[in-house]
Amino acid sequence: MSATEQRALRIGEVAELVGVTPRTIRYYEELGLLGAAAARTKGAHRQYGEDDVARLRELIRLRDLLGLSLDELVTLAETEEARRSLRAQWHDDPAEHERARILDQAIELTRQQLQLLQSRRRKLDDFIAELEQKLDALHGRRRELGS
Amino acid sequence: MSATEQRALRIGEVAELVGVTPRTIRYYEELGLLGAAAARTKGAHRQYGEDDVARLRELIRLRDLLGLSLDELVTLAETEEARRSLRAQWHDDPAEHERARILDQAIELTRQQLQLLQSRRRKLDDFIAELEQKLDALHGRRRELGS
């Protein structure tokens, strides 16, 4: 209701913002990963808001940095959906050991994801260090040449 | 001639070491990226050495961290091969401005690659920070539950 202008972007603009192609966005919609924008008459232009852009960015991040397949992203979205609908009922649920078990699982998963990312970070750092060294060497040889 | 035991590894061992599947290795060989091990009678087992493992690791790194396609890896290999054969003739080549131009190009390319990697590093760091925060929150909720 405030000045948050929703539903203003077209598929090409979203694609540019996120760094993918329109085809990727349509494909993700086909898989149910992106709001099918239910209120869209067949053939009409798709409309997107800032929240859609954020969601797509998150999907791309999970795909690229955690290496999840689109199938895994679908499963993840379903899991989160199930969790959201559980929340209401959860609120005063006395099944404490169930909650503890779920939390423990989440902690374990997050820990594993962190380890994967840290391993990738080390590889990246190594590669960066090597390239910096290479760049130094190139500059050295270039200086010898002069002109 | 020393104790560097070459030609000791089988395709499955190499795959395990590098973290790919045998199929990937065969595919790369098919594309000319990995020594076709010319001296191999059709149908015989492929033999690999530590140098092959290092080469494959480098290919995977260029693929995963720099995001190069296999086609680009082929081109890169050809370029390096051409450069190697130029080296001999280069040794006392007086075409200094040519050498300067080539060096400048290499410097520019390396600089761009570094920027790409640093951008990815920032994204990784952001993600890692978020996950660490999430892990803290999960631990907090877990502690509230007790047991």
Next chain:
DNA sequence: TTGCTCCTCACGTCACGTGAGGTGGC
């Protein structure tokens, strides 16, 4: 000799790329 890993086709799959032919909003 028995497994296990290897071999070569060759078709399947995932995640899009790339037109063809047509319609819609500034």
Next chain:
DNA sequence: TTGCTCCTCACGTCACGTGAGGTGGC
């Protein structure tokens, strides 16, 4: 009205995955 971006099929492509059927080394 003219472009430009959008739309929906639908086939193509890249980088392997996955058997089928068979052979080779500890």
